[in-house]
Amino acid sequence: MESTNKINASNAPKPVGLYPHARKVGNLLFLSGVGPRVAKSNENDSDVPGLKLDHNGNFLEFDFEKQCRSVFDNVNAVLEASGSSWANLVDVTVFLVNMKRDFAVYNKVYAEYFKDNQPCRTTVEINCLPTPIAIELKCIATID
Template identity: 75%
Template sequence: MSNQEKFSTNNAPKPVGLYPHARRAGNLLFLSGVGPRTAGSDATDSHVPGLELDKNGNFIKFDFEAQCRQVFDNVRAILEASGSSWNELIDVQVFLVNMKRDFHTYNKIYAEYFKENQPCRTTVEISSLPTPIAIELKCIATID
């Protein structure tokens, strides 16, 4: 196995640019930013759980908890397709587009998913993401 192997999977949303889902460097696995779009969707045909927009891009339905759960499922799918696992996560960077509205919900759901493994974590608010999502994760895990 190459020390600089790249990984992509159909079990996660397609990247919105020219980059892999993950890349290995030594015994570390670096995940590209992962959002809550459903597996196989891309930026032009995106399905985000809990999100419905009108033709002008305004919210009809917004369920941040559904986005949190989907982003965690997407991270897990990428980790497993790359030969790592959820318990191998060592660092999670969280990008939220609305800290005041969403942080409490995110923190609650995060605690459900990370009872056993407790990676380092940084949470920041940003003004927007490249698709109509409210959360994105950037993760580092170990890999054998």
């Protein structure tokens, strides 16, 4: 069996469970699900860009585009910490909690970030994510 290396990026949000940010197997890099929380956070709701909740968990502010941009920045941070890059992404699985509301914005922002590199992509709607975020990415990249 090929050796595997676990990678944790100091400039990406901490995982919310017992798993690494990424794992290298041969020249492939498998990223765990990456969300939009800011790097210093763990599960603090106030650390989700574009999201403010009241004491009952109701939305006071919601900006999905900010979450999209933040999740892409976090994916890039994990890629760079792993010795890979945005250009090396080959497959992206996108989890949205509200396809009807968020897909058009997501697709627009995605086109900005992926105009040069166009990895395979699957987008699915899910019921919820483990923290109050609206998007998460699961990625596979190569390492040169």
